[in-house]
Amino acid sequence: xxxxxxxxxxxxxxxxxxxxxxxxxxxxxxxxxxxxxxxxxxxxxxxxxxxxxxxxxxxxxxxxxxxxxxxxxxxxxxxxxxxxxxxxxxxxxxxxxxxxxxxxxxxxxxxxxxxxxxxxxxxxxxxxxxxxxxxxxxxxxxxxxxxxxxxxxxxxxxxxxxxxxxxxxxxxxxxxxxxxxxxxxxxxxxxxxxxxxxxxxxxxxxxxxxxxxxxxxxxxxxxxxxxxxxxxxxxxxxxxxxxxxxxxxxxxxxxxxxxxxxxxxxxxxxxxxxxxxxxxxxxxxxxxxxxxxxxxxxxxxxxxxxxxxxxxxxxxxxxxxxxxxxxxxxxxxxxxxxxxxxxxxxxxxxxxxxxxxxxxxxxxxxxxxxxxxxxxxxxxxxxxxxxxxxxxxxxxxxxxxxxxxxxxxxxxxxxxxxxxxxxxxxxxxxxxxxxxxxxxxxxxxxxxxxxxxxxxxxxxxxxxxxxxxxxxxxxxxxxxxxxxxxxxxxxxxxxxxxxxxxxxxxxxxxxxxxxxxxxxxxxxxxxxxxxxxxxxxxxxxxxxxxxxxxxxxxxxxxxxxxxxxxxxxxxxx
Numbered sequence: 001x002x003x004x005x006x007x008x009x010x011x012x013x014x015x016x017x018x019x020x021x022x023x024x025x026x027x028x029x030x031x032x033x034x035x036x037x038x039x040x041x042x043x044x045x046x047x048x049x050x051x052x053x054x055x056x057x058x059x060x061x062x063x064x065x066x067x068x069x070x071x072x073x074x075x076x077x078x079x080x081x082x083x084x085x086x087x088x089x090x091x092x093x094x095x096x097x098x099x100x101x102x103x104x105x106x107x108x109x110x111x112x113x114x115x116x117x118x119x120x121x122x123x124x125x126x127x128x129x130x131x132x133x134x135x136x137x138x139x140x141x142x143x144x145x146x147x148x149x150x151x152x153x154x155x156x157x158x159x160x161x162x163x164x165x166x167x168x169x170x171x172x173x174x175x176x177x178x179x180x181x182x183x184x185x186x187x188x189x190x191x192x193x194x195x196x197x198x199x200x201x202x203x204x205x206x207x208x209x210x211x212x213x214x215x216x217x218x219x220x221x222x223x224x225x226x227x228x229x230x231x232x233x234x235x236x237x238x239x240x241x242x243x244x245x246x247x248x249x250x251x252x253x254x255x256x257x258x259x260x261x262x263x264x265x266x267x268x269x270x271x272x273x274x275x276x277x278x279x280x281x282x283x284x285x286x287x288x289x290x291x292x293x294x295x296x297x298x299x300x301x302x303x304x305x306x307x308x309x310x311x312x313x314x315x316x317x318x319x320x321x322x323x324x325x326x327x328x329x330x331x332x333x334x335x336x337x338x339x340x341x342x343x344x345x346x347x348x349x350x351x352x353x354x355x356x357x358x359x360x361x362x363x364x365x366x367x368x369x370x371x372x373x374x375x376x377x378x379x380x381x382x383x384x385x386x387x388x389x390x391x392x393x394x395x396x397x398x399x400x401x402x403x404x405x406x407x408x409x410x411x412x413x414x415x416x417x418x419x420x421x422x423x424x425x426x427x428x429x430x431x432x433x434x435x436x437x438x439x440x441x442x443x444x445x446x447x448x449x450x451x452x453x454x455x456x457x458x459x460x461x462x463x464x465x466x467x468x469x470x471x472x473x474x475x476x477x478x479x480x481x482x483x484x485x486x487x488x489x490x491x492x493x494x495x496x497x498x499x500x501x502x503x504x505x506x507x508x509x510x511x512x513x514x515x516x517x518x519x520x521x522x523x524x525x526x527x528x529x530x531x532x533x534x535x536x537x538x539x540x541x542x543x544x545x546x547x548x549x550x551x552x553x554x555x556x557x558x559x560x561x562x563x564x565x566x567x568x569x570x571x572x573x
Contacts, residue, residue, distance in 0.1 A: 022103030023085055025230040031240045031551060031571030038265045039246045039564075040255045042407045043436040044216055048195040048203050050175045051124055051131040054474065055440045056456065061220055064244070064567060065107070065205035066175035069098050069117070076295070076459030076560030078172045083112070083206060083229070087172070093163040096171070099155045105227040108204045110180050117156050119179035121171070122148055123186050130191060133466040133473030138171060140164035141511040146171070165517065166462040166510050178204050208239040208568035220246040230568055240571035251407030259545070260284075265572070266563050267545045270410055271338035277545050284547075291542030291558045292352040293343045295457035298411070300324065300402070300418070300535040301443070302450045304478040305488050310396050311449060312492070319380030321532040322366075326376065327421040328414075329368035330538055337413050338540060345536035347525045348464065352539070352559050355461050357522040360529040370424050377425060390426035399428040403442070404452035406433035411452045414537055418452075443476050445487055452537075459560055461521045462509055468524075470495065470503045477533050498531045549573040 043057040050062045071081035080086075084098040104112040124130045126138060126145050139145050139160075146158035146167060158171050181204055185194040195203055200214050206229070209222035222244040230238040247263070249255045252270060259267040260280070269277045274290075281288040302321065306312040314320050330344040346366050349356050381393045390398040402418065404411040412433055419429045429450075442448045455474075457463065466472040470480060478499060481490040505524045512520055528534070542559045546552065553569030554561045564570075 022105070022229060023101040025081060025085075025101070027230055027232050027238065027569060029232040029238070029240075029553065029569045029571075030234065031232065031236075031569065032573070033236060033240050033242075033571070035241055035572040037241050037244045037550070037567075037570060037572070038263060039244060040249050040258060040264050040267075041220075041246045042249055042251060042255070042405070044214060044220060044246075044248050045197055046437045046440070048197060048200065048211065049192070050177065052192055054132050054444060055437060057436060061211055061222070061246070062175065063207070064222060065203060065207040065210045065225075066177070067206040068173045068175050069100070070172040071566070072173070072561070074554060074558065074561045074565075078169060081566070082172075083117075083176060084172075090159075094161070095157050095159040096168050097151065097155060097157045098172075101229055102154050104206070104229045106178050106180075106204045106206060107210045107225045107227055108181075109227060110178070110204075112176075112178075112206060114150055114153060114156055116176055116179050118148060118150060119183065119186075120174065120177045121158075123179075123183075124177065124191070125174055130186075131473075134471065136469055136471050137465050138167050139510065140167055141507055143507070162511050163513075164510050165513055166460075166465065169460070169462070176206065209241075209244050217248055219248055222246075228568060232569075239568035241567075244567070249407075252409050262547070265546060265550045268563070269543045269545055271341040271540050271543065272410065274341060274543050275339055281545070285549075286545050287548055287550075288545045289543075289557065290341065291544075293350045293539035293559065294542050295350060295352060295459065295559045296454050296539075297345060297348055297350065297457060298414075298452075298454040298537045298539070299345070299348075300328075300450055300452050300537070301477050302535070303446050303448050303476075304533070305446065305493060306449070307487070307489070309492070310392070310394075311400055314392060314398060314400070315449075316494070316496075317380045318531055319376045320382070321535065323373040323376040323380070323425070324418075324422075324535045325366045325532055326369050326373035327425070328418060328535065328537060329421065331368065333414065333417060334538060337410055338538060341541040341543065342538045343541075345539050347528045347536060348468075348534070349461050349521065349525050350457065350539040353457075353459065353461070355518060355521045357525040359522070360525050363526065364529040366529075370421070373421075373425050384426050388426045389428070397428070398426070399430070400449040401430045401432060402450045402452065403432050403434055403439055403448065405436040405439050407436075408433075410540075411454075415452050444474070446476055446479055446484065447487065461524065462506070465506050468502050469506050470499065496531070498527045499533070502527055 045058040045061045047053050047058050053059050067083055069082050069084040070078045073079035083100055085101045086099040088097050106112055126135045140162045142161045144161045146160045149157045160167055185191040197214050200211050208228050210225050211222045213221040224242050256273050258264045278288050302315045304316050334342040343351050347360050383391055385391050404415050415431045419431050422429045467474045479488055481488045481493050505520050509520045544557045544563050549572055551571050553566040557563045
């Protein structure tokens with residue numbers, strides 16, 4: 001009998017050893033489990049494949065169900081809180097080590113291991129042709145990808161030929177992918193077609209919520225990941241919420257009405273709507289606030305590589321682009337559309353960034369001026385016919401199309417304002433809003449004249465490498481024939497000196513730290529202000545609103561850590 005008792009104890013001990021708790025992330029939250037968070041979007045996802053998503057309608061969903069080695073702190077910089085429980089540099093700063101949390105599981109219950117990290121980089125993100133943006137974002141200033149070494153079962157290292165500031169951040173913030181799910185697609189060459197929205201049932205992740213249902217034009221439903229790796233200070237498993245529902249709305253006006261009706265829990269008011277929301281806050285029990293200028297950018301992009309030689313001659317004329325800058329009355333737009341809650345943008349780095357170079361405003365004072373716009377056009381070789389129509393040196397009337405995403409009231413208003421201003425100098429612009437995903441397709445093919453759109457940003461301008469490097473997957477204003485062989489003619493393709501220098505700056509910035517890094521991006525902003533590859537508009541202040549019964553993980557949202565920061569810590573009364 002004693003022998004039997006001893007055997008049972010041993011078996012229990014062995015069972016306990018196999019059932020030991022994973023290495024959870026322990027947070028300081030103190031919320032209540034349960035409930036549904038209602039969000040909104042004007043467009044459903046185009047894909048659930050993180051490597052090929054290039055539109056926020058897709059990445060907003062993907063970034064919830066996938067997770068990276070490191071998280072971002074309240075200032076938008078790498079911090080703990082991700083799949084890695086620890087990270088450190090070698091003495092020469094060429095190697096960075098990540099130690100992943102042991103015992104974690106994917107949402108389908110399969111073990112998360114160091115092999116998934118190796119697979120993500122070695123088989124996908126470090127391989128040319130496997131992602132929309134290519135592996136450029138991970139290289140060092142010598143254009144060399146890091147060497148990957150598995151140190152032990154939970155530790156992996158990345159070693160560059162020279163210290164790589166951005167390479168580290170890129171690795172740290174890349175969403176880790178499941179080898180057991182996506183490995184077969186990589187092996188048989190169908191990875192680009194994997195995880196379409198029709199395959200939503202196949203998706204697994206390490207994030208707090210997993211998408212389980214997508215009804216086109218209606219909603220996206222995400223449910224709580226039962227294997228998420230974080231707990232609160234009381235040992236309660238996170239996330240607190242049971243589900244998240246993105247309601248797809250046709251436009252921003254509908255979104256406003258739904259929030260006012262209590263059908264949305266998180267709302268990002270436009271500057272136009274903010275006074276209306278703030279005026280109801282006390283009565284409705286809403287928390288409402290403002291922050292500094294958003295980190296993203298809003299602009300008009302012009303297709304410098306246009307297939308039409310006549311339009312290409314206009315768009316590549318720097319005086320034509322400068323004229324468009326003068327035609328945009330930013331101050332009036334801020335007062336009328338933004339209720340004063342915005343800042344004029346004359347370059348790609350917003351004033352909220354520590355890298356902002358205020359000297360661009362002194363060197364290139366692009367204030368609204370019809371007279372200066374006409375002078376720039378005259379300098380560019382343009383003239384006017386007897387009817388006052390703007391014509392080029394060959395007598396062609398200047399007429400082109402401008403698009404934006406339908407339902408975005410502010411962008412539509414900016415487009416209409418630009419059309420009216422352009423008419424004052426005899427320029428005809430045909431403004432045609434369209435569905436967002438269609439717009440992005442035209443942008444990335446490229447197959448457009450001009451588009452009013454925006455890009456997300458970050459605390460460091462280096463995040464824009466895929467837009468500004470010549471080999472960047474979103475270099476949409478002047479794609480190379482190598483990137484777009486089906487639409488760009490090598491015979492007409494031209495790279496400009498300023499464009500080359502911006503590419504060089506981004507290469508040099510990979511290994512630049514401190515003041516050297518600031519100086520590089522200060523020069524970058526000067527080049528953008530002088531040559532205007534994109535016509536920047538306005539940076540709206542960060543604005544937020546939510547009911548009092550919704551408790552955010554960050555109670556003081558800002559441009560770097562908004563209302564959905566660390567969604568796993570959000571809870572509802």
